[in-house]
Amino acid sequence: MRKLLISATWFLFILIIIFPISFIVTGAFEEGWSGFIEALTRPEALHAMKISLYIVVVVTIFNVGLGILFSLELVRGNWLARWVKPVINAIIDLPFAVSPVIGGFMIILLYGPETVLGIFFASFGVDIVFALPGMILATMFVTFPFVVREVVPVLEEIGEDVEEASRTLGASKWRTFRQVTWPSIQWPVVYGAVLTIARSLGEFGAVLVVSGNIINQTQTVTTLVYQDADYFNVVGANSLALILCLISIVTLLVLDGLKRRQEVLRSEHSSEGSV
Amino acid sequence: MxxxxxxxxxxxxxxxxxxxxxxxxxxxxxxxxxxLGLSNFWKTVTDEMALHAITLTIRLAVIATLIQIIIGTLIAYVLTRYEFPGKRYLNSLVDLPFALPTAVSGVMFLMVLTPNSFVGQMLDSIGISLLFNQSAIIIGMVFVTFPFIVRAVQPLLENLDEDQVQASYTLGASKWRTFCKVVFPAILPGIIAGSLLAFSRALAEFGVIALISGNIPMETLVASVYIFGQIESFNTEGATAVSVVLLTFSFLVLWITNLTRRRGDI
Known part of the structure; x- marks a missing residue:
């Protein structure tokens, strides 16, 4: 029975994950190394990488920075009425429940060229839909929960006592944050940031809808993969897919390392406490 | 100041x-x-193609979730209760379907199932096609929802009281009976929470399905791809009406998930 279950597990993993991934590798190298390199250095591929990188950097900066501030206010801010907090908590989770296509569609509805806001921004010469700002907004929407979801529980767990002590002893707000709060939330922030980076690089549906997928203009790596697959460009699609796949695996390894590190820290902490 | x-x-x-x-x-x-107004909204939603897309999505998401409950519970059980070579790698691999960009997963299954590949040829020779039909959609949904149930059940299995399991054996219960009477009730909350997450993810999935379902109206067109098609052809009404239905459904699932989670805490 035991052997049967273990083999069944191996079989499922091979069937569902390992075996299909091997097809990306063979697809990418169908025409050898030169085909692989050529597919990655096509002008449209290089342009798509640039756009993706741009989105990842801007979204990560915004969502990490504001995510930290948001978590701090959500946990520590006593200006919020008691009933407001659960509402905000629920709102933060919403992006996880929304289909990516709808995530993109919302932005078209709100900032499209025929809407009030769209016309307003266009009068300043800024296009939101079918341009970078819309793609960034869509990705920001999709990745918003990651940092907040990691930081809030930690802030709740450490409590306010130490911060209050620091403030009573005359430390400024900024100094309290830097020397007391930050050390305990830095790893959750990193963890959330890695998730944000991975997701904003990999986001497909929302970006496809908002960007219009215009080659050499608003095309990201994932939407180029989609277009290549649509045009039966096997080597092109698989080469880029392989790179994205490797990045996902590295991301998982990093997250795994961070998790293990946190567990070690926690067990050290608890053993100190028991002594 | x-x-x-x-x-x-x-x-x-x-x-x-x-x-x-x-x-x-x-x-x-x-x-x-x-x-749109209520009557207009109703007309758009009950349009033959839209209605078919919505019911198809819900039906296939339910099937994918049921499959996931079986394989997810099995994998969680094996990964927590048994020691075997390669276990650590498999455990880290669980999250890969979630981490992989959906466009990449789509290309991957397109490569596997295409009639040119040896898998496609093999399946073809025994008269099975898994591409551009409803089974392709189920494959895609099962793949993207892979981690949810495993990750929801694992911690519950880890916390399971080993004494209870042993007691059940000592009292002469068979393995199967022990599983049904002792293990299963303990992991049921995890299975419910995980399958709700999996279900809502399957409802919302777009990337994989758009690439491998063939998107044939009235046959393999799911709700998210329908919305995409309506946006592409500038039919805001159609896109909005189906979006409202899908969003409301997802929010309901999210709300139920939160309710069960809160009950689990007490």
Whole structure:
């Protein structure tokens, strides 16, 4: 029975994950190394990488920075009425429940060229839909929960006592944050940031809808993969897919390392406490 | 005074961010939906193609979730209760389907199932086709929802009291009976929470399905791809109406998930 279950597990993993991934590798190298390199250095591929990188950097900066501030206010801010907090908590989770296509569609509805806001921004010469700002907004929407979801529980767990002590002893707000709060939330922030980076690089549906997928203009790596697959460009699609796949695996390894590190820290902490 | 000003500025920025990023866009869908008027909305939703897309998505998401309950529970059980070579790698691999960009997963299954590949040929020779039909959609949904049930059940299995299991054996219960009477009740909350997450993810999935389902109206066109098609052909009404239905459904599932989670805490 035991052997049967273990083999069944191996079989499922091979069937569902390992075996299909091997097809990306063979697809990418169908025409050898030169085909692989050529597919990655096509002008449209290089342009798509640039756009993706741009989105990842801007979204990560915004969502990490504001995510930290948001978590701090959500946990520590006593200006919020008691009933407001659960509402905000629920709102933060919403992006996880929304289909990516709808995530993109919302932005078209709100900032499209025929809407009030769209016309307003266009009068300043800024296009939101079918341009970078819309793609960034869509990705920001999709990745918003990651940092907040990691930081809030930690802030709740450490409590306010130490911060209050620091403030009573005359430390400024900024100094309290830097020397007391930050050390305990830095790893959750990193963890959330890695998730944000991975997701904003990999986001497909929302970006496809908002960007219009215009080659050499608003095309990201994932939407180029989609277009290549649509045009039966096997080597092109698989080469880029392989790179994205490797990045996902590295991301998982990093997250795994961070998790293990946190567990070690926690067990050290608890053993100190028991002594 | 300056301190206070700073505080208010910060708070307005944060609230503004939440409104601009999440609240306003989501409300835009509902406002647009209501502006159609009830009869118009109803007509658009019950349009033959739209209605078929919605019911198809729900039906296939249910099937994918049921499959996931079986394989997810099995994998979680094996990964927590048994020691065997390669276990650590498999455990890290569980999250890969979630981490992989959906366009990549789509290309991957396209490569596996295409009639040119040896898998495609093999399946073809025994008369099975898994590409561009409903089974392709189920494959895609099962793949993207892979981690949910495993990750929800694992911690419950780890916390399971080994003494109870042993006691059940000692009292002469068979393995199967022990599983049904002792293990299963303990992991049931995890299975429920995980399958709700899996179900809502399957409902929302777009990337994989768009690539491998063939998107044939009245046959393999799911709701998210239908919405995409309507946006592409500038039919805002159709896109909005189906979005409202899908969003409402997802929010309901999210709400139920939160309810069960809260009950689990007590």
């Amino acid at each position: 300056r301190d206070k000003l700073e505080k208010y500025a910060l708070r307005s920025i944060l609230i503004g961010y939440l409104i601009v990023l999440i609240v306003a866009p989501l409300s835009a869908v509902y406002v647009q939906g209501f502006s």
